[in-house]
Amino acid sequence: METTRVFDEIAKAYRDGYRGVDSRGGTRSTKTYSALQFLVFLAVGLVAKKVISVVSETLPHLKKGAIRDFEEILQKEGLISGPLRDAPRWNATDCFYQFANGTIIEFFSADAPGKVHGPSRDILFINEGQNIKWETANQLMIRTREFIIVDYNPTHEFWAHTELATDARFKSIVSTYKDNRFLTPAQIEDIEKGKKNKNWWRVYGLGQTGQLEGVIYQFEQIDQMPDNAGLVRIGGLDYGFTNSKTAGVDILADVRRKELYLDEMFYSTGMLNSDIIRALNAHGFPKKGPRLYADCAEPKSNEEIKRAGFNVFGSYKGKSIEEQIAFVQGWKIYVTKRSVNLIKEGRNYIWDTDADGNKLNVPIKDYDHGMDAMRYAVFGQLADFRPPKKTTVRTGKLKRAS
Secondary structure, three states: OOOOHHHHHHHHHHHOOOOEEEEEEOOOOOHHHHHHHHHHHHHHHOOOOOEEEEEEOOHHHHHHOHHHHHHHHHHHOOOOOOOHHHOOOEEOOOOEEEOOOOOEEEEEEOOOHHHHOOOOEEEEEEOOHHHOOHHHHHHHHHOEEEEEEEEEOOOOOOHHHHHHOOOOOEEEEEEOHHHOOOOOHHHHHHHHHHHHOHHHHHHHHOOOOOOOOOEOOOEEEEOOOOOOOOOEEEEEEEOOOOOOOEEEEEEEEEOOOOEEEEEEEEEEOOOOHHHHHHHHHHHOOOOOOOEEEEOOOOHHHHHHHHHOOOEEEEOOOOOOHHHHHHHHHOOEEEEEOOOHHHHHHHHHOEEEEOOOOOEEEEEOOOOOHHHHHHHHHHHHHHOOOOOOOOOOOOOOOOOEOO
16 A cells, blocks of 8 residues: 555554544645545454544535545555445445445535434544534544544634644644645646745645635535526536536526525536536536526637537626626525535635735636636626516525535
8 A cells, every 4th residue: 555644644643542633734635535545554454343434514525525535545455346336345325335354434424413413433534624513523523432533624723723733632734735746747836826825825735724815705505406486597617628627507596586506517627528518418407498608718619519409608708807706796605515616616716816915806716617607607697687577486495504
């Protein structure tokens, strides 16, 4: 097993009898991957059966993050030969993997009260603790017999700083992208472009505690999209390919209440136009109906998707980005829990600054793919929208996240 410095630090803390580790780090610092790698290493070598819990804010977040890394580690170690979903030892219903010695690594979300307040465990890994309330984390910790790992991006001070960093039973680990020897030169260059934004660089480049200032949008998470009766449906599309993500966002707008409901359709690199068309169809975005606003700088792609039957319009360029953002800020924004990448972008989408830390009138060129797709659609469709005098009354109730 090829390990990292973070793995070695966690393993040493376990051997030395610490209650746990407080693992803070910047972007791509291996903190999550290393923690999972340690848990697999430990599970394989155990003689007695143990229960290991991996917890994050939502199940979609786990599936697109920790569970995907877990699958890769099992494949690299030869524990599974194909996809995790096909592995005989993987229980997809209850989301756990059972090793030959009986040890279980289970995955569940912090919004599952039955799990949080349920049976105890031997080892706990709280992934991205900054997104989990202290009341929940504390309940999980007091039900853990042996060892606790908490990892997070130190965007601001929260319970890990007040409860763990000051506790001598916890070992503090700080990691950065320089601890990840598997990054490509292109990835390193992308990360180091963030140096001009001092606070972003402090958090995501150096792994030091900061406070992301100037977050552009505020939003709430919801379990699912509302009924669309009486709502305006629109789509947003931002193109990427090699390093940049192609993002598609499905949007319902309640014009009278000035509320937006966002659902992530796709978010990936390497997507050809044919892939985008398949993804739109798979999501169920209608053809010949709602408008799909896409980057006007890509007319060839827009035309190709339009010929596939979608009602594509180029994004509006008549106003500055700042003016368009100001319009979107006038709406209350809800995002479905499964829209993991939109949620991550929304939490980190901030105004750019100059070398002296002064705010510029443009957002940072990062965490912006889904945000741009949303802006194209909302401003393009709704900036001059006038609702009809008579509208269908919405009967469906919005199911908010707990």
